[in-house]
């Protein structure tokens with residue numbers, strides 16, 4: 001039995017990182033409502049099993065500070081715009097989750113009290129204990145960071161059992177599988193493997209934060225219906241990043 005098909009540990013609380021790209025479907029940018037609905041249905045099914053779920057949403061489908069800086073925009077200003085893009089995605093996901101009967105709260109790292117709650121750690125924990133899906137938006141609230149780092153940060157703060165990263169590919173490969181047919185997919189890696197081989201999973205700050213706090217990371221393809229639920233049951237294809245041994 002390979003590592004990925006072994007029964008997964010019982011997860012009580014998890015953080016799912018939904019990248020902006022995961023919401024744009026097959027389009028070049030923006031949001032695909034069908035994709036958002038599919039992701040929401042997947043999350044609803046997992047929440048219905050009693051697992052406490054929180055989300056960090058990205059914004060790369062709408063705006064990335066780094067890309068804007070490459071075209072001459074001030075980096076910090078661009079990053080603030082990027083953080084606002086994550087709030088747009090969070091509101092769309094919240095709406096789709098509520099249509100699926102899930103009670104939700106959006107909490108933002110940048111205060112915008114008319115549309116979302118400010119991020120307060122203990123309040124977020126309480127929401128989850130009450131069965132609400134908490135959506136963390138606006139990243140860390142700081143420029144020069146990414147939503148991957150925000151995901152590792154919030155997962156640690158919420159004492160999650162795992163950080164699940166939903167992407168467009170079914171795990172971590174030795175090279176981009178969309179360009180290189182010989183790319184090898186890993187079932188399991190250590191944090192150090194990812195850092196020392198510079199594997200394209202999450203930025204180094206996110207991996208280091210996970211490593212310091214022994215937070216397992218699971219990378220899987222969000223584009224298949226039911227993929228989140230399958231990974232929670234230890235089924236399907238994914239890469240698990242943990243400590244050695």
Ligand code: UDP
Pocket residue numbers: 018019020021057058059060061063064065066078079080081082083084085086138139140141142143144145146147148150
């Ligand atoms: N961002 C930031 N600080 C954070 C999180 C995000 O400045 O803590 C900005 C940054 O410009 C980034 C953008 O928000 O490019 C969108 O987030 P990200 O690229 O992580 O989204 P994803 O790749 O997951 O769609």
